[in-house]
Amino acid sequence: GELYAVTYNDYLFKLIGRSFKYESEIAISPNLPRHRCYSTQVVDGDKVMFIPHNDNQISVYNIKTKEYRVYPLELKDEYQAPVNNETRSFFDGIINKNKLFLLPGGYRNIVAFHLDTKETEHCLDLLKLFPKEKMDRVGYGWTWLNENTILLVSLNTNGVLEFNLDTYAFKVHRIGPQNYSFHNIYKYGENCFLIGGQPFVMKWNYESGTIETYDKLPDNFKVARKQHWVFFSNNIKPYKNKLILLGGYTNMVLEFDLDTCEFRKLDVFDEIMNRKLKAESNDDLSFSTCNYMSDNFLYFVHKNEVLYRYDFEAQTMEEICDLVPAFNTDDYSAINNNFIASMLKGENSQVKTDDIDKFQDGHSGERIYKYVKAKVLRK
Known part of the structure; x- marks a missing residue:
């Protein structure tokens, strides 16, 4: 298959050979x-559906035609947090x-986007189960319970939400002590x-x-930095009876055997774990910033900005x-043309400013836009 990557500023790249090549600018x-x-x-045939995180629409990319179509969602302010x-x-x-369930x-509701009519349907109000004033978000991981029911877990509660995708019936299971919470869940046997x-x-x-x-x-296992989670298990699933546990800020990578329920240290990760970082600022990142599994391989991006592949077998x-x-010349030209086209349409083409930098007020992009529009484009 083909491997694609999405950057934080919503550009799409494709792995060709031993490097990522620019593919397109995702429609926002x-x-x-x-x-x-x-x-x-979510991949559906030749279509890649991008799930909105900070946007309020679904962007769909056709791999063959390399074109985007966007579908606005009718989201409600009362569920935003x-x-x-x-x-x-x-x-x-x-x-x-x-239906595409989001x-x-x-967002304090499970939303269904109807793929035929393009309508937005609110399926389950979660305001009482996940109060805005007490929890910053709802879900982190999920798994299938059966062919039409999922289980959803949260790092804010020990409650596991059971939700039927056909009937919208739901149930909350309280698992373990009240102070427990969960990053992910897997069905095995x-x-x-x-x-x-x-x-x-x-x-x-x-x-x-x-x-x-x-x-x-294992002996000597340590957590270097206290977070509300320990293992970074996003997009990781069991391979046969083995589950990889990449630490966010731990001193080792573990493997958990789903049959014997025993942990084992994976020494093959030690060299990466101990490698000098390219930049001191990367130390603030978790061990892995992105994970993806395909067949018997685990692909992960180490905080040193390198893509690795682990072979389970x-x-x-x-x-x-x-x-x-x-980038080649055509890539740069496409990005520049998109930037200028966005300005001509009065759209905001800027990336987000660094919130940590106290000297940035968030308006530099607006000032540059007005200057270029007035002095260069004369619009």
Whole structure:
């Protein structure tokens, strides 16, 4: 298959050989900064559907024609819960019976986008289950319970939300102590395995309700920085009976055996773990910033801005490429033309300013736009 990557400022790149080549500029809403407008993607044949994170529309890319179509969502202010001016609306999507279900990040409702009529349907009000004043977001991970029902977990509560995609019926399961929370969940055999916000894995039998907690980690396992999560398990799923646990800020990478329920340190990750960083600022990032699984391979982007591939079968590591993208003259021309076209239409083409820099007031892009428009384009 083909491997694509999306940057934080919503540009699409394609892995060709040993480098990423510019593919296209993802269509976003006018007047929005290019900053995480979309969180993840759902592939449906030749179409890639970008799930809105800080945008309020679905952007669909046709791989064959290389064209975009956008579909606005009828979202409601009462369900929005922005943090630092970011809506973080949805974190994933599921296609089921001609509907694209949007799984809530900050948005307090499960939304279905009808693929035939392009209508927006609000399916489940989550304001009471996930109060805005107490929780910054809703879901982090999910799994199938059966052919029409999913389980959704949160780092803000020990509640696991069961939701039927056909009937919209729901149920909340309280799993473990009240102070527990979960980063992800997987169905394996008759049990569900939950990745704790704390350093543990829990086995939960849905039918009997029994739970077992596994927290006997390898000797010398340490968490270097305290967060509301320990293992970064986004987009990771079990390979056969093995589950990789990449640490956010841990001193080792672990493997969890879903049959024996034992942890094992993976020494093959040590060289990457101990490698000198290209920039000191990268130290603030988690060990992996992006994960993707295909067949027996785990692709992950290390915080040193390098793409690696781990082979579950051979238990070997391969460095694929640096993340510095390759541009040619046509790429630069396309980006520049899009920038100018956006200005002519009165749209906001700027990327988001660095919130950490106290000297940036967030209006530099607007001032540059007005200057260029007045002095150069004379519009």
